[in-house]
Amino acid sequence: MKKTIAALAAAVIFVTGAISPSAAAETSGKVAPKTGVTINVYNWGEYISNGVDDTIDVNKEFTRRTGIGVNYTTYDSNESLYSKLANGGANYDIIIPSDYMVSKLIQEHMVEKLDFKNIPNFKYIDKRFRNPQYDKTNEYSVPYTWGVVGIFYNKKYVKEPVDSWKILWDKKYAGKILMFDNPRDTFGIAQKRLGYSFNSTNPEEWENAAKLLKEQKPLVQAYVMDQIFDKMSSGDAWLAPYYAGDAATLVKDNPDIGFAIPTKEGTNFFVDAICIPAGSQHKKEAEAYINFLCDPEIAAANMEYIGYSTPESAAKELMPKEMVENPIFYPDENIMKNSETFVNLPEDTNLLLDTLWAEVKMGGPGQSATLVAVLCGFLLLYIGIVVYKKVKAKRELQ
Structure with a gap:
């Protein structure tokens, strides 16, 4: 974690x-x-x-x-x-x-x-x-x-009760919201908002969770892990889900930071x-x-x-x-x-999750294919340059 x-x-x-x-x-x-x-x-x-x-x-x-x-x-x-x-x-x-x-x-x-x-x-x-x-x-x-997963929040700017994952979709905090940079935790938050199990094998439920995360993406400042500590401490971000075990230092060192476990939908209990x-x-x-x-x-x-x-x-x-x-x-x-608690998902569900996570991170469906095409283009260009240099060098030796 x-x-x-x-x-x-x-x-x-x-x-x-x-x-x-x-x-x-x-x-x-x-x-x-x-x-x-x-x-x-x-x-x-x-x-x-x-x-x-x-x-x-x-x-x-x-x-x-x-x-x-x-x-x-x-x-x-x-x-x-x-x-x-x-x-x-x-x-x-x-x-x-x-x-x-x-x-x-x-x-x-x-x-x-x-x-x-x-x-x-x-x-x-x-x-x-x-x-x-x-x-x-x-x-x-x-x-x-x-431990369990909860939400860090800045008390100076977040005045309402932090008792639901829904707050991470609140437009008034646009640009001040952080999310996990890993698929299980990020999708888990969306799944709980929708009332689904973390360990669902229903493709439609995973796609619905991805849709919810895509709707949230314009509000998200960044997908991060331990970087949340610097961003929350500096006031650069106001809301960030993270692990309860990491709460002590941040809350203790900064009186403006609170930590709450959403009770309305439930949370992840991890071991x-x-x-x-x-x-x-x-x-x-x-x-x-x-x-x-x-x-x-x-x-x-x-x-x-x-x-x-x-x-x-x-x-x-x-x-x-x-x-x-x-x-x-x-x-x-x-x-x-x-x-x-999370458990391992079947292989087809894991493959679907990987695809949907790529779409969420890159902004929507179809972006995965675009990225692959761009990378292939750069690869072909690189190969062309290498071939050209070899041919040129050969001609100069002749």
């Missing part, structure tokens, strides 16, 4: 009496001897506690306790993760995709079954997060974080889960890493830093009340009941 630092100040941790990240590290015992094994971890950007501002450095602490090294790299979308895996571009041992991508990877046999004997800390995962729709047998994944890609060279060590992330002390310190919600009640007990009682991080049950 999607990630940016959303932490409370370190001082809050000490004031509330919750265990500090550094204290969590100190309880771990002796330094383990090096194993000579390094696992490759591929995660969202800014989605793990890294030692900044006296927080725990999760990867270093894992190495200290186990002797297993960590090579840590990041991606910015589920789709880029999938592309990297599908193309065989790298050898990863840990990945953290979102719910619908987990189910896609399971269906395409791109992730390994987990040996839960090596993950005893799975016992701390709350029952409501077990056997999820995206991994019904709970054989391939362990929940890492969860990011830890998986092991098929063909991992260090599966046992990767399972040790998953087990480490599920340790309540580590999970609590980690969630305090990244700002997302934990699937472990045991971890919540170690976190500041300001976080666990904050409805941004832990919405009330009525909101949760009116939320829905």
Whole structure:
């Protein structure tokens, strides 16, 4: 999805009496001897506690306790993760995709079954997060974080209640509205406005959602991801849907910014889960890493830093009340009941979504063909120039 630092100040941790990240590290015992094994971890950007501002450095602490090294790299979308895996571009041992991508990877046999004997800390995962729709047998994944989608808004300019996705179509905010730069989240908003399921397989419903997004496009300043933070903070944009876990910093740092979860139509309840890609060279060590992330002390310190919600009640007990009682991080049950999780779509629906998304981004039907024609024209021109230069060079040699 999607990630940016959303932490409370370190001082809050000490004031509330919750265990500090550094204290969590100190309880771990002796330094383990090096194993000579390094696992490759591929995660969202800014989605793990890294030692900044006296927080725990999760990867270093894992190495200290186990002797297993960590090579840590990041991606910015589920789709880029999938592309990297599908193309065989790298050898990863840990990945953290979102719910619908987990189910896609399971269906395409791109992730390994987990040996839960090596993950005893799975016992701390709350029952409501077990056997999820995206991994019904709970054989391939362990929940890492969860959250819901809501709307950032500028209180200086948006005075009405932000309780419906409809506000993102309000013409008086033309040029001040941002939208997600990915199809599932953007179409999901339109689908909820129309009363459809996120996981519909009805082509007509997807086309109706695309029509609604095309009607909105003249009002949209830009389709973005993490850029919303700069645009909202500067006042350049006034309305932007985004993930609740990223709300803390923006709301805390700027009193003009509010965050609301639309209650009239419902929202997306997402889970990011830890998986092991098929063909991992260090599966046992990767399972040790998953087990480490599920340790309540580590999970609590980690969630305090990244700002997302934990699937472990045991971890919540170690976190500041300001976080666990904050409805941004832990919405009330009525909101949760009116939320829905993405799952992987059938291939024909995915192809339709890709086509419709291209049309929305480029302004309407027929634009895809126009773009292809223009690109082909440039390609032919380039080939012509190359051929001309070769012929000219040959003549000069003669």
